[in-house]
Amino acid sequence: MPSLDSVLACLDLNIDRSVARLMELLRIPSISTDPAYAGHCRSAAEWLAKDLSAIGFEAAVRPTPGHPMVVAHDGPEGAPHVLFYGHYDVQPVVPLELWEDDPFDPKLKEMPDGTKRLTGRGTADDKGQLMTFIEAARAYKAETGGLPCRVTVLLEGEEESGSPSLNPFLDANKGELKADIALVCDTNMWDGETPAISTGLRGLVGEEVTIHAANQDLHSGYFGGAAANPIRVLSKILAALHDDNGRVTLPGFYDGVQELPEEVKKIWDGLGFDPAAFLGSVGLSVPAGEKDRAVLEQLWSRPTAEINGIFGGYTGEGFKTVIPAEAFAKVSFRLVAGQDPDKIRAAFRAFVEERLPADCTASFSPHGGSPAIQLPFDSPYLDTARAALSTEWEKPAVMIAMGGSIPVVGEFKSRLGMESLLIGFGLGDDRIHSPNEKYELKSFHKGQRSWARVLDAIGRMR
Amino acid sequence: MPSLDSVLACLDLNIDRSVARLMELLRIPSISTDPAYAGHCRSAAEWLAKDLSAIGFEAAVRPTPGHPMVVAHDGPEGAPHVLFYGHYDVQPVVPLELWEDDPFDPKLKEMPDGTKRLTGRGTADDKGQLMTFIEAARAYKAETGGLPCRVTVLLEGEEESGSPSLNPFLDANKGELKADIALVCDTNMWDGETPAISTGLRGLVGEEVTIHAANQDLHSGYFGGAAANPIRVLSKILAALHDDNGRVTLPGFYDGVQELPEEVKKIWDGLGFDPAAFLGSVGLSVPAGEKDRAVLEQLWSRPTAEINGIFGGYTGEGFKTVIPAEAFAKVSFRLVAGQDPDKIRAAFRAFVEERLPADCTASFSPHGGSPAIQLPFDSPYLDTARAALSTEWEKPAVMIAMGGSIPVVGEFKSRLGMESLLIGFGLGDDRIHSPNEKYELKSFHKGQRSWARVLDAIGRMR
Structure with missing residues (x-):
């Protein structure tokens, strides 16, 4: 040649x-x-x-x-x-x-x-x-x-x-x-x-969710205790996305997810992947995914829920005792074979809606969606x-x-x-x-x- | 005159x-x-x-x-x-x-x-x-x-x-x-x-808490599932600050808090305060405080925990599948007679530290503190x-x-x-x-x- x-x-x-x-x-x-x-x-x-x-x-x-x-x-x-x-x-x-x-x-x-x-x-x-x-x-x-x-x-x-x-x-x-x-x-x-x-390749579903509470920013001195705080509502919802074992709690989230074939597992085991070195390279040491899964599985063959951004209230210099009118988060799900992006998106929206106090609302904005x-x-x-x-x-x-x-x-x-x-x-x-x-x-x-x-x-x- | x-x-x-x-x-x-x-x-x-x-x-x-x-x-x-x-x-x-x-x-x-x-x-x-x-x-x-x-x-x-x-x-x-x-x-x-x-007058203790995870922002495609997400850690901690009845869960938080004297309760009852109108004026309807307390008590005589600001990750236009290195919240506590600001601050810091994964750290910045x-x-x-x-x-x-x-x-x-x-x-x-x-x-x-x-x-x- x-x-x-x-x-x-x-x-x-x-x-x-x-x-x-x-x-x-x-x-x-x-x-x-x-x-x-x-x-x-x-x-x-x-x-x-x-x-x-x-x-x-x-x-x-x-x-x-x-x-x-x-x-x-x-x-x-x-x-x-x-x-x-x-x-x-x-x-x-x-x-x-x-x-x-x-x-x-x-x-x-x-x-x-x-x-x-x-x-x-x-x-x-x-x-x-x-x-x-x-x-x-x-x-x-x-x-x-x-x-x-x-x-x-x-x-x-x-x-x-x-x-x-x-x-x-x-x-x-x-x-x-x-x-x-x-x-x-x-x-x-x-x-x-x-x-x-x-x-x-894992798929991806992104969602921006905004929690709306009062119709204006409130002073926590006057309203604190009685008024819904959308950051608190949002935190509760986001905190509920994973159980104590790192599993995603969205109903139906793992439907259709297959176990890794033995032969593939074997190839991956042979790669000499070092979880401690992998996490250590970015200053971490504790695998954050499902506790019963190897780190390479957590990364390659298991679906995830991740909060990519969050914002609400006063975040500048100093302090402002505000109860904001709204707060938002950008959430994404990494999908594996067998998961339907549309179903995951719908499950997330339902998950949020079910957890809203009666006087709060949520709005959603989709970002991408691929199996x-x-x-x-x-x-x-x-x-x-x-x-x-x-x-x-x-x-x-x-x-x-x-x-x-x-x-x-x-x-x-x-x-x-x-x-x-x-x-x-x-x-x-x-x-x-x-x-x-x-x-x-x-x-x-x-x-x-x-x-x-x-x-x-x-x-x-x- | x-x-x-x-x-x-x-x-x-x-x-x-x-x-x-x-x-x-x-x-x-x-x-x-x-x-x-x-x-x-x-x-x-x-x-x-x-x-x-x-x-x-x-x-x-x-x-x-x-x-x-x-x-x-x-x-x-x-x-x-x-x-x-x-x-x-x-x-x-x-x-x-x-x-x-x-x-x-x-x-x-x-x-x-x-x-x-x-x-x-x-x-x-x-x-x-x-x-x-x-x-x-x-x-x-x-x-x-x-x-x-x-x-x-x-x-x-x-x-x-x-x-x-x-x-x-x-x-x-x-x-x-x-x-x-x-x-x-x-x-x-x-x-x-x-x-x-x-x-x-209620007192106030303010704390800014930052959760530090990886030593750099990470791509959720590469690290998602295995790497600690500080927004998730922070959300879990903030969500745990209140129980399902709206009570603040910090150990010792209610130590020293007195019940309202009967005579004061009577004056307040006579004020003709309308909780529905009060909350309705800002577009709300569900009292967010302790479920067994009247709204005026929630506002005047009961202590609170409030998240006044939160920030982490990508919050601009569009989406960025990032796992940020850190996330922070500004949290304040409204205090009533009998509560010690220093003890409340210490209790909050301990509450956060106890809930950190081993590879995450928290830093704190105090804002005010008055009984x-x-x-x-x-x-x-x-x-x-x-x-x-x-x-x-x-x-x-x-x-x-x-x-x-x-x-x-x-x-x-x-x-x-x-x-x-x-x-x-x-x-x-x-x-x-x-x-x-x-x-x-x-x-x-x-x-x-x-x-x-x-x-x-x-x-x-x-």
Whole structure:
């Protein structure tokens, strides 16, 4: 495979230029969840379409009711067809004061151990990851004049904000987007040396719930004792979401949840996962999930209820003896195979309503809702990709599950009848969604090489 | 009493000018809890010292480690000596968007029923109230050339932020401030027609508690299920503060709390208090306190635990699937006679610590701490003031209790050995501490006349 060798050499030779390109993209603050950044989201989409066009893709920014999609096509007709998916939007950057540098002024930093990393919002999630694929395609084209298989690229701008425009877009462009297999680059390696393909992904249901009590903020001196306090009502409800064993108490929550198959359990046991080290890495020591489950199960194969945000009353400097008119929380549920997002949402709403005092009301605002997915273990693409990854990293690629949800994977399956290969080069300490997000230069570089190998191998499957 | 008559006539004649003076003071945004407003607090103190000097008081702005005090003296030596107390600082004004007008651009508005009211932050709490006394003193001096008794004025600038400088100031100036009786104008009438003297006041203990979990914000996809969520920990703790009957569950919380004497219960029963109307006025219907207590007891004679603020995680637009590193709440306890603020604070801290998972910690920040007070019913000043108020309002003044705390009253008693007469002209719908605070012009005007009568009557007690 001399052509692959030259592609890999080209990637090695051009690593500095690929870093510079990524940094350009990282400087665009494409925060999708905040409407104030809509213009920047559009700029990121335009930057990507331009870059893909420069490589030779037929690329376009495609409008949606929200942030646009980028769609691009290239490669020989008749060859195996892959759909590459990534997202160009990023998470918000609060609390800003915890960042060592401006989150949108990316840096390439050398660590004391000599390794290098890219820092800034989106380095790992997902701009750095998606650019590994684009760089692989660029080098392939540059060295061989074409791509080894048919490639469609789909880059979303709403992944971090519930993907409201995704489903209509998939439905409206089914014929154009349907491929033999989807390649999704938004996941982690097992560790810094071990490549991984994620074959299971938890789903997600998000709900914002607001408890309304009095029709105005009250002074606790005048009303305290007699007036309903919505923070107290909300706390009671949230506290009731878990029992003392860490189990979620929503009626019907575990309906349809399957026990882990023995063979999978065996693979996971063999991973050498160290719960103490995992929790210790973030300053924790006590597993917070169901007490009778191993930590890897708590993370990968068991559903959860999580409070992601809460607010009510006076939270500024000093003190204000107020009983607020309302209080809200953002709650999310990680789902596993067998759970229906709609049923979970309805169960949560009923759970809240049942616990309201007669003079309080609740309002709800949904955020996303996707079932968990489980990929078949006998897919020929899975074998092909595992082999390619194992060659690049000189270590067998492992099949793992993911605690996070990537809703698009479920939608590819249900709407386009297409399975997904989840191959990513992030690491557990990349601080995605947190201040000081980073992406290892090794991830970026060997990620590019990995994609070159995977594309090359899939091209040979015809 | 021709001199009193002319003083009252003078107050009637000058009501427009007194409103204009009050508005000047209201325009100074003297928010004490926010350090950014320290300069404005100082300006308010200077304005008051200047105004008192103009009347003829020997007045000065007196420094403290925080916002300054205003102290002024006037009136004949040897006459009965009163210490008038008020505070020139005001509550914060968030949420600003709920105000009909700029909170610091006061207005005099005519209502559809022909009554007039002053609107803006501080109109009722406490600038409008304290100016009733100053206007009475001004008219007395103008009409008679002097005051009927010795008057010391003490105006504080930290009442809304826990009064950190009050106690050292009282201790350092004991000889100067100790009088025969304190007159405090920071309370309400019973209703718009019925003057009231508050003989019982609940105390207050405030605590800000922060729960610390992981050493960084975490992504709930990667860590959800296994990592401690400080919002969940906090919610569990806050939810446990009350049992299902509305009783506070802190161990020892009710130690020393006395049952209401039968005679007081009788007075309160005779007030014609309507719990449904009281709660209905703010859109509520279900008393939230101890189930076996009347609402007036819940408000006046029973201690409470209240959550005044809560914050954690992502609370902006959209959603962020974060498990935050920490979450905090501002909690306050209203105390009644017999409860020790220090013991309650310690009990709360122990309550929190006992409920922490092993890998979480809590930090605490105290805010204020004052015991409840109960004034003796046989004070001659109480009789004198009741008679004066009853004459002005042509309706017997009632003795009531207050749900709110006025820490200074307890300190006057313990540090200066001085009882306080709590006479105020606020109304329950004045929206103090809330958007659109107001003060009835009738309160402002008849409040001035009331003080003229009270001063005159106390002057005759020699």
